[in-house]
Amino acid sequence: MTSARHVAIIMDGNGRWAKRRLLPRSVGHKRGVEAVRGLLRSLDDTGIEVLTLYAFSSENWKRSEDEVSDLMGLLRIFIARDLDEIVERGLKLKIIGDFSIFPADLVTMIQDAQARSASGTQGTLVVALNYGSQQEIAKAAAAAAAKGEVTVETIAAGLETADLPPLDLLIRTSGEVRLSNFLLWQASYAELYFTDVLWPDFTVDHLKQALAEFSGRERRFGGR
Ligand code: IPE
Ligand code: IPE
Numbered sequence: 001m002t003s004a005r006h007v008a009i010i011m012d013g014n015g016r017w018a019k020r021r022l023l024p025r026s027v028g029h030k031r032g033v034e035a036v037r038g039l040l041r042s043l044d045d046t047g048i049e050v051l052t053l054y055a056f057s058s059e060n061w062k063r064s065e066d067e068v069s070d071l072m073g074l075l076r077i078f079i080a081r082d083l084d085e086i087v088e089r090g091l092k093l094k095i096i097g098d099f100s101i102f103p104a105d106l107v108t109m110i111q112d113a114q115a116r117s118a119s120g121t122q123g124t125l126v127v128a129l130n131y132g133s134q135q136e137i138a139k140a141a142a143a144a145a146a147k148g149e150v151t152v153e154t155i156a157a158g159l160e161t162a163d164l165p166p167l168d169l170l171i172r173t174s175g176e177v178r179l180s181n182f183l184l185w186q187a188s189y190a191e192l193y194f195t196d197v198l199w200p201d202f203t204v205d206h207l208k209q210a211l212a213e214f215s216g217r218e219r220r221f222g223g224r
């Protein structure tokens, strides 16, 4: 039985969750945050060291201004309400993606949140904000080229996840079967798990189901 140290989730389906209930998309996003909260509270039971959540992609700017601003608002509320608990649980918060172009107050909140949780030793919560994997790889490759040595190792060293354990398991909710520009490099040998459950309905039991399936998979890494 192998356990997953690093799990990433593409938290998809908030809009459809709301639509099914004839509610505005913003309610779906709100319930999506509740699902995150629920997972964080039970993370201890899962043995996961690093949980990486895709919260806002570099392509999500294509959505309406209202929806983008709802999502920013929820992020503000999440940091304001949940950071204390994250720190108390000994979790370190790490943001990947270029959040520097977010509204200035939010940038400050995010920087403070990372600083306040920096000494956490019980696990790492990685949140991807304005994250795009192709952009991340291009940047890492450019940095490697500037140093005169473009190899798998030098590119990997320039990725935002360079300090994290390798990705073991990548989960996507809502029935979509694609990566949507998330952790493309890191997923090279990750196990993939797709579920029809919509993100607001996703609980720690669903996570445990994914972990159980993971532990039964045979990982070969090209060998045999
Ligand atoms: C995921 O839910 C949340 C974000 C992408 C921010 P969606 O908003 O993509 O929900 P669907 O895919 O429309 O159901
Ligand atoms: C991926 O979901 C991004 C996040 C979950 C944050 P999307 O809903 O944006 O992906 P597509 O557009 O269906 O590929």
Ligand code: MG
Residues within 6 Å of the ligand: 012, 013, 014
């Ligand atoms: Mg979606």
